Amino acid sequence: MVTTAARDDSFNYRLWRYDGAPGELIPLLQSAQDHFGYIPRRAIGYISGVTGIPESEVYGVITFYSQFRLQPMGKYVIKACDGTACHVQNSRMIIDTLEDELGIEVNGTTEDGLFTLSTVACIGCCSLAPVLMINEETHGRLTPQSVRKLLREYRRREEAARAQQGAASCGDRA
Numbered sequence: 001m002v003t004t005a006a007r008d009d010s011f012n013y014r015l016w017r018y019d020g021a022p023g024e025l026i027p028l029l030q031s032a033q034d035h036f037g038y039i040p041r042r043a044i045g046y047i048s049g050v051t052g053i054p055e056s057e058v059y060g061v062i063t064f065y066s067q068f069r070l071q072p073m074g075k076y077v078i079k080a081c082d083g084t085a086c087h088v089q090n091s092r093m094i095i096d097t098l099e100d101e102l103g104i105e106v107n108g109t110t111e112d113g114l115f116t117l118s119t120v121a122c123i124g125c126c127s128l129a130p131v132l133m134i135n136e137e138t139h140g141r142l143t144p145q146s147v148r149k150l151l152r153e154y155r156r157r158e159e160a161a162r163a164q165q166g167a168a169s170c171g172d173r174a
């Protein structure tokens with residue numbers, strides 16, 4: 001059963017209840033992102049169609065606020081800490097290394113859909129600065145070298161998982 005609270009927050013509910021009151025677009029975009037995991041092109045079309053706000057304007061709001069994403073999140077979400085303790089331990093260099101190695105900027109997702117890079121203000125492990133999280137795993141006392149090694153390790157794990165899946169599906173057909 002859908003609760004009233006869940007229904008009130010849903011994208012469809014908000015969309016069809018839209019009455020043009022000021023400030024309604026942001027919560028509408030937030031609910032679209034909660035629903036899809038990002039804001040797909042078709043959601044921008046729905047929003048524009050129902051609200052009468054031109055797509056270009058909706059797109060402008062999305063790109064203005066860093067909380068909104070136009071791409072799905074990667075399988076591995078990297079949260080690089082740029083809080084004070086990490087900052088003084090050169091977190092900028094860590095973030096630059098991540099951007100360089102992944103070929104994306106902060107808030108981007110790699111083309112293979114594997115990694116999304118974001119920054120956070122504090123992970124709560126300041127004594128391990130500079131720190132990052134990949135999904136639920138925390139990694140600290142980072143250097144550019146250890147970051148490169150870490151990414152290689154995740155890529156290796158991913159390749160191994162794919163190879164195993166491939167072998168399993170071949171086994172299914174045997």
Ligand code: FES
Pocket residue numbers: 081082083084085086087121122123124125126127129131
């Ligand atoms: S400032 Fe980075 S973990 Fe606290």
